[in-house]
Amino acid sequence: MTPSTLPPAAAIRHVRPSRALSFLVVALLLSFLLVFFVLPVVWLLLAPSKTAGEAVRDNPLSFGSFHQIGAAWRHLFAFQDGAMLTWLRNSAIYSGGSLILTLAVSVPAGYALALTKFRGRKTLLVITLVTMIMPQATLVLPVFLELNRFHLIGTVWSVILPFSFYPFGVYLVYIYFGSSLPRDLLSAARIDGCTEWQLFARIALPLAKPVIGLVAFFSFVGNWNNFFLPYLVLPNSKQFPVQVGLNQLLTSTPSFNPVAGAGLNITIPELALAIIVAILPVLVLFLFSQRTLVSGMLAGSTKE
């Protein structure tokens, strides 16, 4: 990667006031966006450290006490005998289960689309692309109706199976193999007497690590945060993933639903803590991918 800032000399013909103005626009926009994107996150991280009263009275961006975080934690996990834990476990099962299925299905499919020839390949590819671009939510209601037909509503499969259908993952694998696995290598191996399965398992799969990581990341994040489908197909609150559980918490929170929520310990700090806990796995993944981000950048600089 080459240095991307333009040296000041580049704009030498421009008069100074316009340069100052241009700098001002840049600085203003970047800092405005910075506040816009970061401020809510900062508030969210600080909120559980205060009591509900302090959250209203004190400076919104002040820190309360660690003691209060502990209290909020106890209240949150005491809600409905630890429902929060059940929801987190459910989320892990749904996202984890569908992740395994997604990988098991999309890696061979992407490989076949990229490196084998069969009748209907093009059609399959086009359908994959179209379903990939179509927003997932369009199909949620029909999928619900279909699952209902097959009496799958309310089962683990009603969430895991639709989650496992991930055309974007197939497309990623397809692009990856199409561009990074030389066909000559495969042909050579074929001549050596490798079966198609051996080609896939011994040559393609070991090479696919980076793209598997990528598919896993997007599939997991997308499914963990999905709300609409589980909201429709899971009637019982013991089966909810944590996103739907958050909705349940919201309706029980006195600050947003004073009539129904009175008498519960779920107030602003508990709700904020619940949000943090609910997104923690995804957030960790994001932060973790930041390391890949840096090393990827270094790798990128040697490429060009």
Added chain:
Amino acid sequence: MRAGRRRTALRTAAAVLSLTTAALLAGCASADTTSRSSADRSAFKPATQKEGSQITVWADSTRLPSVQKYQKAHPDVKMDIVTYDGGADGSTYLQSKVQLFDRTGSGWPDVVFGSPTDVTWASEPTKPGARPFAAPLDDKLVPQSTLKGFAKGSLTPCQFDGHTYCLRNDIAQVVLWYNKSLMDKWGYQVPTTWEEYEALGKRVARDHPGYLVGSVGDTNSHESYFWSGQCPAFDLVKPDTLRTDLQDANCTRTAKLLDGLIDAKAVTTKGFFSQGFAKESGSKVLMAYGPSWYGQYLFKAAFNAPAKQIAAAPPLTWQGETKAATGNVGGGVWMVSSHSANLKASTDLVTWLTTSDENQASAPTYPAYTAAAQAWLKNPANSDYFAGDVSGAFEQAADEVWTGWSNTRFSDATAWSSVVLPALTAGKSLTETLPAWQKEIANEAKAHGYKVADQ
């Protein structure tokens, strides 16, 4: 040749297309859903009973302690307690979930706490061939003697086609709440008519700015004021015909009175239950026209008003009218699922919850069961908090609930909250919002299969 063939193909395609379009436009069958039949209602066949099996209970957080108390007192009953929104504020959570359970054929909770609106759909099948969710409790489940013990008219929202589908938990008759200490200190008389209420409100606004005599900003404020004002907003003249006429003099006089008080800043458009109200103005509520549960729930729990300050007076009348009428704000019900495999335990639970002194004497709301109501009024915890005896006002109001405000298949809160409240927040007057409110009610009614009359 090729061109000719293509032309033929085109012509054929056009013909097919136009035929298809014609067929599409003509249609063949009605798009309406099959009308719900009430034929099977009389024959209630319980599900296979399994003695001692676990029962699932859905309650709102307010009623949760009561259910837990039952569990403690009956450790042998296997129970699974789930909190949900309890049908508050026009929520349709329960209805959506029952739709789902009906489709999956399992998963129904055995006992649920809900709103009277919930009974309207729970007493009907959600689709052809389905069993109505609510079990007819009068059908060998709850003895007649118990049903007779409920306050007059309090079971009306539970009754359809001669059966009783729920037990009423509490009545929420509207009374006039006031801060006795402040009234005495400032030398005000407790109003007995709407005209006096209005005059006092304007005087308070002048003499003690910031103090309030009411709020119209909650999701249920219309029940406090317009129901009490006998406004025909939700009047089922026939089971399938709703009369909604907000230009009726009863509605306009209430709207006008409130508009005057809103202008004077004596009545607020912020909800008593809205975020931050308790903190900012909780101690400045001189009067509140609202349900019997305001005492424990609003003044004590939310506003933290000290004991011996708050008192209740009977409903207001209009000058020249002798008989007062009042509204009803909420008043939950308990239903038993017709799918329950343990009807015995379920029925026992709802009976205990609604009728036992053990539960109701210390309930947060005024019991619908007459004997329990007596116990509730005698409970020192209820009476000690107030600045005087509230039983007279409560009992009188319980008898005066106006019956012209019907229990419809849709919640009366939706139109009020989504049309009237935002308009009030935006500074519009109630009087000028009445037509929009009426239109929304009429639309909702039609969408739910009612015929609408507006005269």
Added chain:
Amino acid sequence: MTLLETERVAVSPLRRGTPPRRRARGRAGYYFVAGYAVLLLAFGIVPTAYSFWLAFTNDQGQFTGLNQFVKVVQDYRVGPAFAHMLVYLVLWLVALVVLVVLTAVILRSRVRPATSALFRFLYYIPGALAGVASVLVWLFMLDPDVSPVSWLLKSLGMQTFAAVLAPGNLPLILMLIAFWTGAGGWMVVMYGALNNIPDEVLEAARMDGAGPWRTAWHIQIPMIRQWIVYMTIMAFATGTQLFVEPQLLQTASLGRVSPTWSPNQLAYVYAFQQGDFNGAAAISVVLLAVGLLAAGLLVARSNLFKLDES
């Protein structure tokens, strides 16, 4: 590039050399795609067909022609729901295109790489809070009682949460939420696309004396036009699907927001409150058609996607 960028960079128009054709070897291809094809059939094609079938029949399974659609169109809630969606879409797409492209250009050519990487990361982080979490966070941001920007809300004349949720504000609020969670990701994508522009091109422009703004307008933006179109269509298709956000606002505002604010919510009410799955299907078919159209357009008309090796 970065993991974040690989996502779409991988989808980028691949100009690399295409592998040589190979004769099909047995049926291996079929075995490899079998699992995926089953899922595609079950959760892509069949539901689509099923919803079309439902939309043209009634609950007795009788063919109804367009009657379901006629019935739905006559519903008093349909007009407002689609109008809300439209206003929201316009706001959201304009904000997205203008701000994302502008920011990406600035991050690419006006800021040092390390700073740029930090900014991109910080802008992207809210993406982790997509869905319910983002709405909950914004409920607090919009509540003057607890919001860190309550001074701003109050100076705009909004003293209470209820006033913030005035019906006219809703499209703007939903736009803010969508922008907060989604824009950062698109900035990363646009940055990646800008990064693909060869340095020589920019160098040549500089030689000609073009300033950074001029370079951006005349060279960089036209060169990533494909990507802007891609983003717009994706954002449009997703925007038609509003459900969670208004649904939660409805709950949190105690019903001040209509329960049928967006078309998807209306479909939900049809299905789960009125028990009318055919009517619900009619609404989702309309939305589905919009999504299909957008997707088809993108696949057929742009060369963003690699379909064939030839």
